[in-house]
Amino acid sequence: MKAGKLTRLALLTALALIIFIVELHFPNLIPLPGVKLGLANIITVYAVYKYSPKEVALIVAARLILGAFFGGNVSALMYSGAGAALCLAGMLLIKKVIPYRYIWLSSVVGAILHNTGQIIVAVLVVGSFAVVSYYPILIISGCIAGAFTGICAQLLLKRDLPEKRSDV
Amino acid sequence: MTKGVKIIGAVVLLLLIGSVIAMLLNFRESDNTYVSILQNNEVIYSFDLSEEEDRTFRIESPQGGWNDVKIEDGRICIVDADCPDKTCVHTGYLRSEGVPIVCLPHKLVIRFSDKESS
Incomplete structure (x- = not known):
């Protein structure tokens, strides 16, 4: 990996981490496990459309691990890890069929998959399907949060992509 | 709007509608004690x-x-x-x-x- 690229990836990771930590200080309007805006995913969506799958995975993994330690909630790592893995896999898969104007939709799909991963881990951890009753509200909050972060990422990409991508 | 967008959009919309219905059914206050x-x-x-x-x-x-x-x-x-x-x-x-x-x-x-x- 070239030093220039490494630096850009590191910068994005740092940005995502800062957004993540700032968001931790927001009061949570809907105090249910797994419901949050996930502003750091603006960087994830941006990176999915800007870098290779391997590089995106590096950014997200570094942000998750550092975020868990900085945020002091290491046990949340398995939820966010499973969610992020599923989310990334899904977004990278549908990246090819989603044109640049609909990046927000890909972000919504990512958010839903993220919440799906979290619920699966929660069912395994708690050992009970009681937590599945949270799934509908997670999907709804995921759609809203995903659309919001997706639109932010789309606006960023619009200013950032080379000229040939004028269809954004 | 491409075919891929339509299909994915439709799936997301269905999930969202399903969730709203499930939530309305599920999240009513319970009189169970x-x-x-x-x-x-x-x-x-x-x-x-x-x-x-x-x-x-x-x-x-x-x-x-x-x-x-x-x-x-x-x-x-x-x-x-x-x-x-x-x-x-x-x-x-x-x-x-x-x-x-x-x-x-x-x-x-x-x-x-x-x-x-x-």
Whole structure:
């Protein structure tokens, strides 16, 4: 990996981490496990459309691990890890069929998959399907949060992509 | 709008509508008074809230950590816990069948149960 690229990836990771930590200080309007805006995913969506799958995975993994330690909630790592893995896999898969104007939709799909991963881990951890009753509200909050972060990422990409991508 | 966008959009929309319906059905306030407290998916407490006196008690987790559960006026909530996020505390009183109080770090679930199992 070239030093220039490494630096850009590191910068994005740092940005995502800062957004993540700032968001931790927001009061949570809907105090249910797994419901949050996930502003750091603006960087994830941006990176999915800007870098290779391997590089995106590096950014997200570094942000998750550092975020868990900085945020002091290491046990949340398995939820966010499973969610992020599923989310990334899904977004990278549908990246090819989603044109640049609909990046927000890909972000919504990512958010839903993220919440799906979290619920699966929660069912395994708690050992009970009681937590599945949270799934509908997670999907709804995921759609809203995903659309919001997706639109932010789309606006960023619009200013950032080379000229040939004028269809954004 | 390409075919891929249409298909994915339709799936997302269906999921969203389904979730809204599920939520409306699930999240109504419950008049049930039978409550179970589960830890590691085993029922550790089970009672009829309408017959319980007001009190606060601590549930210790075998993995370490605790949750303080309060019963007041036939309602139940977690008032304090030593978990990092305190989501269970912020959830407030148990209101509906669809929203159990969950403390993921301590694998604790408080939810309404059927009369028979109490």
